[in-house]
Amino acid sequence: MNSPPATWNLRLYVAGQTPKSLTAFANLKKLCEEHLAGDYHIEVIDLLEQPQLADGDQIVAIPTLVRKLPAPMRKIIGDLSNTERVLVGLDLRPFTGNRA
């Protein structure tokens, strides 16, 4: 999509077209548009098709969003419906609330 390497390199792991996966992707897309102003790249990996990729990023929960860039690597699991937490997870907003 974007020719120069994007600042934000995100990878979303899913396992089939489940409602959770679809919700997660939609939530991610919306969030990136709002906060990352086009300087991002999203790669969706369906583990049902490429199960061997799960080991590399130590994927256990589905869906998992992995921030490959900028370093350090961060992981956010869930359908990303809690925008606040996603922003904290991506280091876009300092963590203020209670984790649990």
Next chain:
Amino acid sequence: MSTDRSLPKCPTGIKGLDEITGGGLPAGRPTLICGSAGCGKTLLAMEFIVRGATQYGEPGVFMSFEETSEELAQNVRSLGFDLQALVDRKQLALSYVRIERSEIEEAGDYDLDGLFVRLEYAIDTIGAKRVVLDTIESLFAGFSNASILRAELRRLFRWLKDKGVTAVITGERGDATLTRQGLEEYVSDCVIVLDHRAKEQLATRRLRVIKYRGSSHGTNEYPFLIDESGIDVLPVTSVGLNYQASNERISSGIPELDDMLAGGFYRGSSILLSGTAGTGKTTSAATFLAAACARGERSIYFSFEESQSQTARNLRSVGIDLQPILDSKLLLFSATRPTQHGLEMHLATMFKQIRDFKPANVVVDPVTSLLVQGNENEVHSMLMALLDYMKGEGITCFFTALNASTERIEQSDVGISSLIDSWLLVRDIEANGERNRGLFILKSRGMAHSNQIREFLLTADGVRLRPTYLGQHGVLTGSARLVQEAKDAAETLARRQEIERRERELERERMLAEARVAAIRSEYEAKAEEIRRAVLELESADQEIALGQDQMAASRKVGAGHDHEARNGILRGKP
């Protein structure tokens, strides 16, 4: 699944465990192995996988949540498991799942499909029949939403069953529950608890099958060892009272004792020799073993008091040389301090040595040393387990027991006496300023045996039993017996001398009488000879006279008839 036959089982290949479980873990079902840290869960799980791959041709997946594949490979290398080789041969897949809570932010609903995908991928890649999850409870540390986790675990175990793999799941022991997170709720087919607890500073590993749905199993706690060949569970308490009794007699090594027992001990029986300190128990036991080895039988000597060289040295002083039989590999000498292990561990190591060495005879010297480890009940049940095993194998076992001299021996050993077939007692007999030993047979099942107390002597030629002197003042032993025996001997000698004297006298009389008879006879014969000679002379004289008269008659030719008649008349008148 609904057949009459019992559940299909998946052999673990772990020594002893398959015996306890009647063939292995439930095939195609998950089994939970729980226990506290460091009790051998991971090792047991790993051995299950490795043995499956190497012995039963069942590839396995080991999914670790705690250790990386390299760490695992390193940990089990000392046991001779080469994980990398198995991985290369596609018999094993190692999968390390790392979950770092600090790296993960939870934002909304999720499931554990990632784990499922990885597991399925690993299983399908090598065609695995066995799966280990070690330990899946780590997930609870990685994720905060416990309700999702629980639902997912339930789904996971269901999925494993549907997949038809035999799974082993390990879990940390919780305070009130078997596992910290209550995994036993999900895994209900087979639950094995491992334990590594220390009692009086001595740790023992134990294994217990607390649940095995659809199968009978040993319910006791079984001690197990982790040694250079892996896990070794000792199913010692699983044997019953169904051994064969032998009629064969074997020598105790002491001829006099064999006589007392009317031929020796039964093969495969249990013998207890109890006595106070310094009553020759070790020597008797060694005599028994030396005799066994002389017959070419394999034997084990378990010593809890002395080292091999000390025992050997001491036995040399009574004429028993252990060295040749040690060299001949017929005798295995196993010396340990009772405090070296816990009671079960002793039992386990003894069991293992007996199983591996396959002896015909076993000596435990002294069995009472084990009382340091536990109370009488524990020692009792341990011995019962050991004895049952040995009887099942037809092994003759010779125990010695050390008694405190203050108590009555018969009572102090009552705990184990019921297990013993032949019970010998060596007792001190203190009298006349001396301490001597008396041996007697308290009981000996199934054989006629002497009721005598014999004096027990340790000589340079080994153990000797002497009949004690039963005199007017009771049993005499030691020098009192010697004095009495000397006195008896002197009296006997005196009597024998008197008899000899009398016999000589009689002989003399006889000879005298015979001489006299001979003299009379010779006198008679002399006289008879004299008379015969006189008679002969007279007769020849007669003939000469007759001849003379005939000549005269011939010359005179007259009056011959008259003279002739006269001469005949004279002759007729003689008697």
